[in-house]
Amino acid sequence: MRRSSTSKEVALCGLMIAAAFIFSYVESMIPISLGVPGVKAGLANLVTIVSLFLLGAKRTAAITLIRVALVGFTFGSLSMMMYGMAGAVFSFTVMVLLRKTDFLGIEGISISGGIAHNVGQLMVAAMVLENGRIFYYLPVLLIAGAIAGLVIGVAGALMVVRLRPMIDKDRIS
Numbered sequence: 501m502r503r504s505s506t507s508k509e510v511a512l513c514g515l516m517i518a519a520a521f522i523f524s525y526v527e528s529m530i531p532i533s534l535g536v537p538g539v540k541a542g543l544a545n546l547v548t549i550v551s552l553f554l555l556g557a558k559r560t561a562a563i564t565l566i567r568v569a570l571v572g573f574t575f576g577s578l579s580m581m582m583y584g585m586a587g588a589v590f591s592f593t594v595m596v597l598l599r600k601t602d603f604l605g606i607e608g609i610s611i612s613g614g615i616a617h618n619v620g621q622l623m624v625a626a627m628v629l630e631n632g633r634i635f636y637y638l639p640v641l642l643i644a645g646a647i648a649g650l651v652i653g654v655a656g657a658l659m660v661v662r663l664r665p666m667i668d669k670d671r672i673s
Contacts (some may be wrong), residue, residue: 513559518579520547520567521574525672526529528575542614542648543572548592549610550661554667557596564588583621590620606660607653612647 523543530541544567551560568588572581594616598609617640626634 506569509559512555512594513563516551516555516563517546517566517570520544522561523547523569523572524567524575540648542617542652543615545591545610545617545648546652546656546659548588549606549613549652550594550663552599553594553606553656554663557599560596561592564592573625583624587617587621588622591617605653606657607650610653610656611646611649614645614647615650616645618642618645628661 521544523546525541527543547567548564551563555563565585565588568581568584572578572584574621576584591613595609595613598612604612616648619638622634622638622641628631
């Protein structure tokens, strides 16, 4: 019986990786220019927030790392992957820590993750460019991260409510 549960776990994680990959592709095709370089909606982060609440931190870490690597190799470059990984790891760490406190709901954790993602990327950019002036860009990124995080958090909360009964039915342990 354990083998069946493991198969379901692998299949579900694979679906989550595929969904995140597709969201990343769709986002790369949307020609939205907000007049601010590097600001994106972060659609793939929807998978991260939903996975965190349904599958737990360990599985979400694997899904996130695989997604960033696949997207970087497919649609980007090594530097894009480096920035993406920095943002994803910092964001994931913040979201996991906040999830453990049980202080914020999905929306609040997602907002914090959106902000942390941008801060993580900015910290790497400052190191790469060896210039702290890039932090002047921080207020714009904080606002963008909060807005994107809110939108992703609201959508994620709706998805968690709808998907939880299916996940709990065959509880993945």
